[in-house]
Amino acid sequence: MTVIIDRDTKLVVQGITGYQGTYHSKAMRDFGTNVVAGVTPGKAGGKVNDIPVFDTVAEAVARTGANASCVFVPAAGTKDAVMEALDAGLGTIVVVTEHVPVHDAIHFVAVARSRSVTLVGPNCPGLAAPGVGKIGILPSKIFAKGTVGVVSRSGTLTYEIVNAMTEHGIGQSTCVGIGGDRVPGTNFVDVLARFQKDPDTKRIVLVGEIGGTAEEEAAEFIKANVTKPVVAYIAGRTAPPGKRMGHAGAIIARGRGTAESKIKALEAAGVKVAKIPTDVPALLK
Amino acid sequence: MKLYEYKAKELFKKHGIPVPEGFVVSSPGEIRKLPGPVMVKAQVLIGGRGKAGGIKPADTVEEAKKAASAILGLNIRGYVTKLVLLEQRLEVAKELYLGVTIDRSKRGLLLMASASGGMDIESVPEDRILMLPVDPLIGYQDFVGRKVAGFLKLGKEQGAQVADIVKRLCELMTSEDAELAEINPLVVTKDGRVVAGDGKVTIDSDALFRHKEYEGLEEDLTPLEAKAKDLDIAFVQLDGNIGVIANGAGLTMATLDSLNMFGGKAGVFLDLGGTDDPEKVKSAMLLMEEADPKVILLNIFGGITKCDTVAKGVLEAIEARPTKAPIVARIKGVNEELGRDMLKEAGMIPASGLSEAAEKASKESLR
Numbered sequence: 001m002t003v004i005i006d007r008d009t010k011l012v013v014q015g016i017t018g019y020q021g022t023y024h025s026k027a028m029r030d031f032g033t034n035v036v037a038g039v040t041p042g043k044a045g046g047k048v049n050d051i052p053v054f055d056t057v058a059e060a061v062a063r064t065g066a067n068a069s070c071v072f073v074p075a076a077g078t079k080d081a082v083m084e085a086l087d088a089g090l091g092t093i094v095v096v097t098e099h100v101p102v103h104d105a106i107h108f109v110a111v112a113r114s115r116s117v118t119l120v121g122p123n124c125p126g127l128a129a130p131g132v133g134k135i136g137i138l139p140s141k142i143f144a145k146g147t148v149g150v151v152s153r154s155g156t157l158t159y160e161i162v163n164a165m166t167e168h169g170i171g172q173s174t175c176v177g178i179g180g181d182r183v184p185g186t187n188f189v190d191v192l193a194r195f196q197k198d199p200d201t202k203r204i205v206l207v208g209e210i211g212g213t214a215e216e217e218a219a220e221f222i223k224a225n226v227t228k229p230v231v232a233y234i235a236g237r238t239a240p241p242g243k244r245m246g247h248a249g250a251i252i253a254r255g256r257g258t259a260e261s262k263i264k265a266l267e268a269a270g271v272k273v274a275k276i277p278t279d280v281p282a283l284l285k
Numbered sequence: 286m287k288l289y290e291y292k293a294k295e296l297f298k299k300h301g302i303p304v305p306e307g308f309v310v311s312s313p314g315e316i317r318k319l320p321g322p323v324m325v326k327a328q329v330l331i332g333g334r335g336k337a338g339g340i341k342p343a344d345t346v347e348e349a350k351k352a353a354s355a356i357l358g359l360n361i362r363g364y365v366t367k368l369v370l371l372e373q374r375l376e377v378a379k380e381l382y383l384g385v386t387i388d389r390s391k392r393g394l395l396l397m398a399s400a401s402g403g404m405d406i407e408s409v410p411e412d413r414i415l416m417l418p419v420d421p422l423i424g425y426q427d428f429v430g431r432k433v434a435g436f437l438k439l440g441k442e443q444g445a446q447v448a449d450i451v452k453r454l455c456e457l458m459t460s461e462d463a464e465l466a467e468i469n470p471l472v473v474t475k476d477g478r479v480v481a482g483d484g485k486v487t488i489d490s491d492a493l494f495r496h497k498e499y500e501g502l503e504e505d506l507t508p509l510e511a512k513a514k515d516l517d518i519a520f521v522q523l524d525g526n527i528g529v530i531a532n533g534a535g536l537t538m539a540t541l542d543s544l545n546m547f548g549g550k551a552g553v554f555l556d557l558g559g560t561d562d563p564e565k566v567k568s569a570m571l572l573m574e575e576a577d578p579k580v581i582l583l584n585i586f587g588g589i590t591k592c593d594t595v596a597k598g599v600l601e602a603i604e605a606r607p608t609k610a611p612i613v614a615r616i617k618g619v620n621e622e623l624g625r626d627m628l629k630e631a632g633m634i635p636a637s638g639l640s641e642a643a644e645k646a647s648k649e650s651l652r
Contacts, residue, residue: 075491075494076494076495098558098559099491100491101462101489101491101492101495102387102462102464102489102491102492103458103459103462103489103492104492106387106392106393106394106421107421109392109421110392110393110420110421110422111422113392114422125559137588138588139587139588139618141619152535153535154533154534154535154536155533155535155536155559156531156532156533156535156536156559156586156588157533157535157536157538157539157586158535159586159588159617160536160539160586160617160639163586163617164638180534180535182387182389182464183387183389183392183393184389184392187390207535209534209535209538210538212389212390213389213390214389214390217390233539235534235535235536235538235539235542236538236541236542237542237545238541238542238544238545239538239541240523240524275542275546276539276542276543276546276639276640276643277539277542277543277639278543278638278639278640
C-alpha cells in the first residue's frame with residue numbers, strides 16, 4: 001500500500017500543453033502513473049504524448065474516469081483550475097504551481113477540506129510512490145522502492161535527502177512534498193496519520209524548516225498517535241532570527257518557529273533529529 | 286510588499302476605516318496649511334521611529350516646517366526618511382491594538398486584538414491578546430466583531446465602532462490581497478471616536494499581478510537587493526564570508542547548516558527558488574560577483590535540467606567577469622559527471638555531495 005496515490009489512480013493533467021505539463025505528464029507516466037487525460041481550455045481533440053486533451057475537467061472525467069489531478073496552470077489561473085477539479089468531483093488534487101496568491105489558496109483549500117478532498121500544495125513538488133507512480137515534478141531517478149515514508153515542507157531539500165537515502169540503500173514507500181506555502185492543503189499531521197495507518201510504511205522521515213509551528217504540531221501528533229520510528233531534519237538551525245530566508249519566507253518571529261523549539265519538541269516526542277541532511281540515512285539504520 | 290503608513294491609511298480610508306486628516310510631503314516647502322495641531326511622522330518601513338526622533342508635534346506651519354526638515358533625511362535604523370506624513374493630532378483616551386494576518390495552522394485569517402495598544406505587540410503578554418481564527422467558509426460575520434469588542438471590554442458605542450472597523454479590516458485583507466493589516470494604536474479619542482493612529486499593511490507579492498496600482502511603487506532596497514528582486518532571486522545578507530547560491534529555501538538553509546558544521550559562515554545567500562534554470566544560475570553568479578565574497582559555494586539540486594547545461598551557464602558568467610574568489614561547485618542531476626568535468630577544467634573545485642561541498646568551501650574560507 002501507499003498513501004494518496006495507488007494503482008487505481010487515474011490522473012488528469014491540468015495545463016498539459018504547457019512546457020511543464022508536457023514534460024512531466026510523460027515523466028509521470030514513465031514512473032508508472034496511469035495518466036489518462038490532459039486539460040487545456042481550447043485545445044480539445046489534440047494529444048500530448050499520446051494523452052488525449054479535453055477542454056474541461058468534467059469532460060475528461062466523463063470520458064476517461066479520471067479521479068485525480070495534477071495542476072500546472074499558472075498562478076493567475078490556479079484557483080479557477082482547482083475549483084474546476086473540485087467541481088468535477090476529483091478526490092485527489094496536487095497543485096504544483098508556485099506564487100499562488102495566498103487568499104486564493106485559503107479559499108480552495110477550505111473548499112477541498114470541507115469536501116474531504118486530498119489537496120496537496122500549492123507550491124509543492126508533489127508525491128512519489130516508487131513502483132506505483134508519482135504526481136508532480138519530483139525527479140524520478142532519486143527514488144528506490146522501500147519502506148520509509150518521507151514527508152517534507154521543502155522541494156529540492158527533499159530530493160537531497162531522498163537521494164542520500166537511496167545511495168545508502170534505504171528505499172521509500174511514499175514521499176510527499178507538502179510545499180512551503182503558508183496555507184498548505186495537506187500538512188505534516190495529515191500525512192503522518194496516513195503513514196501511521198499504511199502497513200507498507202515502517203519508518204518515517206520528516207523534513208521541516210524554521211518558521212511557523214507546523215513541526216511543533218507534528219511533534220504533538222507523533223507523541224500521541226505515531227508508533228513508528230521517526231527521523232527528522234529541520235533546515236535553518238544556523239539561520240539568524242528575523243531574516244526572511246528565501247522565497248518560502250521561513251522566518252523566526254516572536255521566539256516561535258526557531259530550530260531549537262522544533263528540535264526540542266520533536267526530541268520530546270521520541271524523534272531522532274539529524275544535524276545536517278546527509279546524516280538522515282545513518283539515523284535510519 | 287510592505288506599504289508606507291500613508292499608503293496603508295489611504296487603503297483604510299477607501300474601506301471606511303476612520304483615519305486622522307492629513308497629507309504627505311517630501312520637502313518642508315510643500316507645507317502651506319495645517320488641519321489643526323498635527324503630528325509630523327517619518328514614513329519608513331521599520332518600527333521604532335518615535336524613539337529615533339522620527340515623530341514630532343507641531344501647532345503652526347512654521348513649527349511643522351521645522352519638524353519636517355529635522356525628520357526628512359533622518360536615518361532610522363538604516364532607512365533614510367524621504368517622506369513625512371502630517372496629520373491631525375488625536376486626543377487620546379485609550380490605545381487599542383487590532384490586526385489581521387494569515388494563520389498557517391488554521392489555514393485562514395487570524396484576527397488579533399488587545400487592549401494594550403500603542404506598544405510593540407510582540408512585547409504584550411499573550412493572555413492580553415485575543416487570537417481569533419476566521420473560518421474561510423463562514424467568513425466575517427457580525428458575531429466575530431462582537432467577540433472582539435467583548436474581549437476589549439468597550440462600552441456599547443465604542444464597541445460598535447470597533448466591530449465595524451474589524452469588519453472593514455477583514456474586507457480590506459481579502460479584497461486588497463493583503464497578508465497583514467494592522468492598526469496599532471487604534472485610538473479611542475477623548476470625544477469618543479475610534480480612529481486608526483497608525484497603519485501597517487503588507488500586500489501579498491504573489492497577487493501583485495492583479496493590483497496594477499502598486500506598479501513602480503518605490504521600495505527601500507539596496508542596489509543589489511533590487512537587482513535580485515528583478516531576477517526573482519531571494520537575496521539575504523548575513524555576516525560571514527562565503528557566498529552561497531542554492532535552489533530552494535530549504536536546501537539553501539541546509540547548505541548554511543552544513544557550512545556551520547565545518548566552521549564556515551555564509552555572508553550572502555542567493556536562493557533561486559525551486560528552479561535550476563541555467564539562465565537564472567548564470568544571473569545569480571554575476572550578482573554574486575558584485576557581493577564580493579571570499580569563497581563562492583554553488584549548490585544546485587537539479588530536477589529536469591541537465592547539469593552540463595547549468596555548468597555551461599556558470600562558465601559563461603565567469604568568462605564575462607573573471608572572479609578572484611575560489612568557487613566550490615556541486616551540481617546534482619542529469620549528466621552529473623559531464624557537468625563536474627566542465628567545472629573542474631575551468632579551475633573550479635567540484636564536489637559531489639552536500640557535505641563534501643560544505644567542507645571544501647569552509648576550508649577555503651578559513652584559509
